[in-house]
Amino acid sequence: MQRRATVYDVAAQAGVSIATVSFVFTQPERVKQTTRDAVLAAAGALGYVPSASARGLAKGRTGAIGLYSYDYLLEPSASDVPSSSSPVAFADAHPRLFPLYADEVQRGVQLECRQRGYAVMLGAGRTPGHMPSVIDVAGRVDGLIAFAGSAPPDAIIQVSKRIPVVELGGESRGEGIRTVFVDNRTGMRLLTEHLVRDHGLRRIVYLGGLGTPEFVARYEGFREALSEAGLPVPAPVPSHPGDDPTTIAAVTHYVGTRTLPDVFVCSTDQEALVAIDALTAAGLDVPADVAVTGFDGILAGRLSHPYLTTVRQPMEEIGRTAVRILIDAMDQPGEGATEHDPLSSAFVLGESCGCRPAQHHVG
Amino acid sequence: MQRRATVYDVAAQAGVSIATVSFVFTQPERVKQTTRDAVLAAAGALGYVPSASARGLAKGRTGAIGLYSYDYLLEPSASDVPSSSSPVAFADAHPRLFPLYADEVQRGVQLECRQRGYAVMLGAGRTPGHMPSVIDVAGRVDGLIAFAGSAPPDAIIQVSKRIPVVELGGESRGEGIRTVFVDNRTGMRLLTEHLVRDHGLRRIVYLGGLGTPEFVARYEGFREALSEAGLPVPAPVPSHPGDDPTTIAAVTHYVGTRTLPDVFVCSTDQEALVAIDALTAAGLDVPADVAVTGFDGILAGRLSHPYLTTVRQPMEEIGRTAVRILIDAMDQPGEGATEHDPLSSAFVLGESCGCRPAQHHVG
DNA sequence: GTGCCGTTGTTATGCGCTTAGATTCCGACC
DNA sequence: GGTCGGAATCTAAGCGCATAACAACGGCAC
Numbered sequence: 001m002q003r004r005a006t007v008y009d010v011a012a013q014a015g016v017s018i019a020t021v022s023f024v025f026t027q028p029e030r031v032k033q034t035t036r037d038a039v040l041a042a043a044g045a046l047g048y049v050p051s052a053s054a055r056g057l058a059k060g061r062t063g064a065i066g067l068y069s070y071d072y073l074l075e076p077s078a079s080d081v082p083s084s085s086s087p088v089a090f091a092d093a094h095p096r097l098f099p100l101y102a103d104e105v106q107r108g109v110q111l112e113c114r115q116r117g118y119a120v121m122l123g124a125g126r127t128p129g130h131m132p133s134v135i136d137v138a139g140r141v142d143g144l145i146a147f148a149g150s151a152p153p154d155a156i157i158q159v160s161k162r163i164p165v166v167e168l169g170g171e172s173r174g175e176g177i178r179t180v181f182v183d184n185r186t187g188m189r190l191l192t193e194h195l196v197r198d199h200g201l202r203r204i205v206y207l208g209g210l211g212t213p214e215f216v217a218r219y220e221g222f223r224e225a226l227s228e229a230g231l232p233v234p235a236p237v238p239s240h241p242g243d244d245p246t247t248i249a250a251v252t253h254y255v256g257t258r259t260l261p262d263v264f265v266c267s268t269d270q271e272a273l274v275a276i277d278a279l280t281a282a283g284l285d286v287p288a289d290v291a292v293t294g295f296d297g298i299l300a301g302r303l304s305h306p307y308l309t310t311v312r313q314p315m316e317e318i319g320r321t322a323v324r325i326l327i328d329a330m331d332q333p334g335e336g337a338t339e340h341d342p343l344s345s346a347f348v349l350g351e352s353c354g355c356r357p358a359q360h361h362v363g
Numbered sequence: 364m365q366r367r368a369t370v371y372d373v374a375a376q377a378g379v380s381i382a383t384v385s386f387v388f389t390q391p392e393r394v395k396q397t398t399r400d401a402v403l404a405a406a407g408a409l410g411y412v413p414s415a416s417a418r419g420l421a422k423g424r425t426g427a428i429g430l431y432s433y434d435y436l437l438e439p440s441a442s443d444v445p446s447s448s449s450p451v452a453f454a455d456a457h458p459r460l461f462p463l464y465a466d467e468v469q470r471g472v473q474l475e476c477r478q479r480g481y482a483v484m485l486g487a488g489r490t491p492g493h494m495p496s497v498i499d500v501a502g503r504v505d506g507l508i509a510f511a512g513s514a515p516p517d518a519i520i521q522v523s524k525r526i527p528v529v530e531l532g533g534e535s536r537g538e539g540i541r542t543v544f545v546d547n548r549t550g551m552r553l554l555t556e557h558l559v560r561d562h563g564l565r566r567i568v569y570l571g572g573l574g575t576p577e578f579v580a581r582y583e584g585f586r587e588a589l590s591e592a593g594l595p596v597p598a599p600v601p602s603h604p605g606d607d608p609t610t611i612a613a614v615t616h617y618v619g620t621r622t623l624p625d626v627f628v629c630s631t632d633q634e635a636l637v638a639i640d641a642l643t644a645a646g647l648d649v650p651a652d653v654a655v656t657g658f659d660g661i662l663a664g665r666l667s668h669p670y671l672t673t674v675r676q677p678m679e680e681i682g683r684t685a686v687r688i689l690i691d692a693m694d695q696p697g698e699g700a701t702e703h704d705p706l707s708s709a710f711v712l713g714e715s716c717g718c719r720p721a722q723h724h725v726g
Numbered sequence: 727g728t729g730c731c732g733t734t735g736t737t738a739t740g741c742g743c744t745t746a747g748a749t750t751c752c753g754a755c756c
Numbered sequence: 757g758g759t760c761g762g763a764a765t766c767t768a769a770g771c772g773c774a775t776a777a778c779a780a781c782g783g784c785a786c
Contacts, residue, residue: 004525006742017766022744032764047524052503053425054742056416057771064484064503098470099462107461110485119500120485121427122473137482140415140427154407161410162367303665369772380736385774395734417772420741 005046013042025050064119065326066141067109068134069102070150070242100270101296101315102147105168108319109145116327118142138163143326145319148212164329166322169214178329180321180343184214184295187311187345188221191293192265194309194347196229199354201262201291206236207250207275208267218267218295241270248278255282260290263353269294269301269310276304276352287354297348306351313345368409376405388413427482428689429504430472431497432465433513433605459636464659464678465510468531471682472508479690481505501526506689508682511575527692529685532577541692543684543706547577547658550674550708551584554656555628557672557710559592562717564625564654569599570613570638571630581630581658604633611641618645623653626716632657632664632673639667639715650717660711669714676708 007018014021016035023030024039031039042048056062099107106122113120123137134151138144138159146156148170159165160176172179195201204226210216219236226233239247251274254260264279266272272294276286286292286306294301297312321343351357370381377384379398386393387402394402405411419425462470469485476483486500497514501507501522509519511533522528523539535542558564567589573579582599589596602610614637617623627642629635635657639649649655649669657664660675684706714720 004742008742018743019745019766019768020764023765026744030764035764044521047521049498049522049525050502051420051742052499053416053419054771055502055744057414057420057773058742058744060744060771062416062503098467103470104461107466113485119503122476122483122485135412136415139413139418140425140482158407158410159412162412299662299666303662367772371772381773382736382775383734385772386735389774393734398734414772417741418774420743421772421774423741 004051005043005048006051007048009046010039010042010048013046014038061142062140063117064121064141065109065113065323066121066123066137066144067106068123068137068144068146068150069106070147097300100298100300101268101313104298104315105147105319105322108316108321109323110319111316112320112323116323118323118327135159143330145322145326148214164326166326166329168318168322169212171213176329178325180318180325181340182214182313182318182343183345184217184311184313185221185224187313187347188218188265188295189225190221190347191295191309191311192222192225193229194349195263195265195291195293195353196225196231199263199291202231203261204231204234204263204265205254205261206234206265206267207239207247207271208236209238209240210236211240215267222265236267239267239271241268244274247271247274251275251278252282255279255284260284263291263293266292266294269296269298269308272308272310272352273300273304276306276308287352291354292352294352297346301350304352307357309350309353309355310348311345312348314343317343367414368406368411369414370411372409373402373405373411376409377401424505425503426480427484427504428472428476428686429484429486429500429507430469431486431500431507431509431513432469433510459663463633463661463663464631464676467661467678468510468682468685471679471684472686473682474679475683475686479686481686481690498522506693508685508689511577527689529689529692531681531685532575534576539692541688543681543688544703545577545676545681545706546708547580547674547676548584548587550676550710551581551658552588553584553710554658554672554674555585555588556592557712558626558628558654558656558716559588559594562626562654564717565594566624567594567597567626567628568617568624569597569628569630570602570610570634571599572601572603573599574603578630585628599630602630602634604631607637610634610637614638614641615645618642618647623647626654626656629655629657632659632661632671635671635673635715636663636667639669639671650715654717655715657715660709664713667715670720672713672716672718673711674708675711677706680706 007021011018011021014035016039020031020035021039021043024036024043028036052062110120121137121141123133134144134146134155135158141163143164143166144159145166145168147168156165156167156177157175164176164178166178166180167173168180170177170179192204195204206219206222208215208218210219223233237250239250251264264272264275266275272292276292279286279290279292284290292308294308294310295313297310297315301308301310321340325340349355370384374381374384377398379402383394383398384402384406387399387406391399415425473483484500484504486496497507497509497518498521504526506527506529507522508529508531510531519528519530519540520538527539527541529541529543530536531543533540533542555567558567569582569585571578571581573582586596600613602613614627618641627635627638629638635655639655642649642653642655647653655671657671657673658676660673660678664671664673684703688703712718
């Protein structure tokens, strides 16, 4: 692996100028057939690979889109990693941990980018030095998609001064920060209505935070359903997806007292699955003793026993939509954020609410 | 969004030279505290985001690692996309299509890269122009991981002249092309032995290709087990993961004739799941009428009915190992490929081989 | 007052590519 | 034979940053 071949090397080898070499790769029709062949032959012989850095610098665009997501979704805690020594163990399978919401959204981003000819850049955490990681990613791309809360708000604003940004789960803040709208409210309202009306549940605990507009909308749907049913609306019990200890503590607090509710309505599937684990570990039966519901519709919910009642978000579509919005914004730098129809979520009946096993769409 | 701020703008604003601005971000200790603060303040005010293109060009390294994978794994065929109008439908959930082998490996790559401070670049297909897509990705990164067969072999060789390459499922070709070794043979041998010894199956069809060394090793394990049992070894019936029509045709060819085998041993889970579908559609019961086994251990196998008997590969670990090998190679350009201990695969007992439902590790 | 040294900044150059504009080539046509 | 015009190619000027080499400055011992 000697020094990397450059346009100069190819040009010399082919007996043309560097401009011609460049044209062969960017505007082939501008170059005569015979010349083109000579250049391509030289390029092949030298193992020439154009430098995207140089190209990006010269053109002012990189042709890549960045995706910045949560840290905790990526690094499983030590306790989740099974010992790989056991021959029966599922080596590195974390059905509870993968794929989660962000993974499925990411997939949508990848698909759409591939279709549109953009490369996808995923951020690396813990950047050495003083530069926050999101800034580092932003420097490499023509547009950035970021999950709300995954990066400091002021960093996002700083980035948005340079390139268009789509923040998932955030609110449209103008200033070049767009968002993808998903109707979380209706899904959670339907789910809550089901619990109240069809199961007659009354003592309800809402588990989850109000950290982003999405989470607020979920609680809002919950509140609506209870209000319309003439029931009191409990304040949310703080919990955070990925922060298992807090979730477990919040749940077990109710165990063994007179205060065990009829149902834990969780703001995410992740929290719901952890809650089910904690309740089961405490000797309770879900849903016989207490029901649990989630939100997101991740695959792990379908693998769980009981099968999780939840609200499914169109995760892949969220990712695809984000890319479309972003590319639109990149193409028309001046334009303000164009609104789009909110994507809809779907109430998914499982068993964890107390319904009987049914013909679930498995496989 | 006016013109993007550069070092020059920041320098002017802070009243220093561009070198000083650069030092603040790359060698902070070389700059006096007060100057540093002034520069950072100016950078923040201007929304300065360093250009990775310029940085990469100047330094000769980009700080990113590329991952190039199959196309067919990413774009589901139209028939797999459920109509999103139905409120009950799982919107965009493709449990049969996601996550597959490549997705889980990708996850390992992401995790390891994040840990080591590298950004991950995913290739976009259909690059406009004459340059194969993999070359485009290669130009953006310091090292490339590619699935064997995902790109033209000569393109891989060309890339390897410029940057280190790890090819997954390929063979170590020297020339800067490394690979990750996984013991596929033993897993397939154990699985085949189980079919022959514990289920007494004799009429066996092996479904799959021999396109890469990995697939050869699988067939080899299959062959070994049969030979040791004194049974004849059938030639593989060609099939390719992702090419469903071929797989379906290969399977249905045996249906309705006297030639229906006892078991279809498939070279991947994907093919096995498709085979099960085809057999079920033909009115047969799996495993009562005919058994089916897979290879890989993807999540979809656990969601299927019957639960798939397979061999699980340490997919996440494969990704992580690939990154480690790659970074080693990038750090010591001269060194040859350092061998590593092969990763082991694990035989996973499911129901599709004819075993009774057991306490599977679900959830 | 002079010479030395460590600290803090600056100047100047080049990384490999794109592209506007200049130049050359070549055949058609007067 | 000379001229013109388009096609083909080249020349040259950056793109934004890192960094080697160098300059300015102050403190300090003599």
